[in-house]
């Protein structure tokens with residue numbers, strides 16, 4: 001594959017609490033145009049904070065204590081908890097139209113039209129296009145699709161996905177992953193995909209960074225990293241992906 005000029009470069013990023021307790025240390029990676037990078041690692045390893053730093057939206061009490069984030073690209077985030085990211089008191093189509101209105105700087109009527117097109121693009125049913133459909137009337141998978149539509153309404157160069165499928169059952173998880181892959185092919189955005197699920201990251205991303213306790217313990221091309229892990233923690237993640245047991249009588253009769 002031809003190497004592209006990075007649209008995002010993170011160099012020795014460190015994050016700490018305002019009382020100087022280190023949370024993320026010395027994280028470096030780069031992302032090319034249209035490329036997908038997976039950030040995998042255990043709970044509390046600093047994945048979400050790293051994404052928030054890229055977005056420029058660190059939570060209260062956390063600050064950048066070192067390093068540089070270089071990018072001229074726009075990014076939008078798909079948050080970990082889709083239902084929490086939606087306003088329960090506003091119909092979904094209106095919420096989406098509002099994001100289009102402010103981010104794409106088009107008129108009210110055009111915003112609504114684009115919002116309806118986005119809902120369709122995400123494979124949401126016709127019924128959700130009505131102005132009386134609230135988030136509480138949607139399934140978890142539908143909420144996640146709306147939240148992805150909202151991020152895409154910002155026309156980002158980089159889509160930051162924070163465990164977008166963790167709360168969903170495995171069949172819906174798969175559908176959402178397939179939808180994200182299709183949209184990435186259609187729209188060409190780059191992606192940083194955070195998950196604790198190595199199998200999902202390996203399926204989606206050409207490069208992986210493995211995080212543990214606020215540091216990247218290993219990074220590289222996905223295939224290389226899976227076949228030849230150099231860090232014991234990466235090996236442990238690989239070993240913890242359970243293979244399906246062989247089916248009885250699966251041999252040709």
Ligand SMILES: Nc1ncnc2c1ncn2[C@@H]1O[C@H](COP(=O)(O)OP(=O)(O)OP(=O)(O)O)[C@@H](O)[C@H]1O
Pocket residue numbers: 017023041042043044045046047048049050059060061062196
């Ligand atoms: N606002 C905050 N103030 C202080 N510490 C925080 C804050 N937000 C996160 N942390 C700490 O920073 C560390 C990294 O948190 P982060 O949310 O990035 O983890 P994560 O890898 O996304 O975990 P998970 O997989 O559970 O979502 C954790 O130890 C967490 O307790």
Ligand SMILES: [Mg+2]
Pocket residue numbers: 047048049080162
């Ligand atoms: Mg997180």
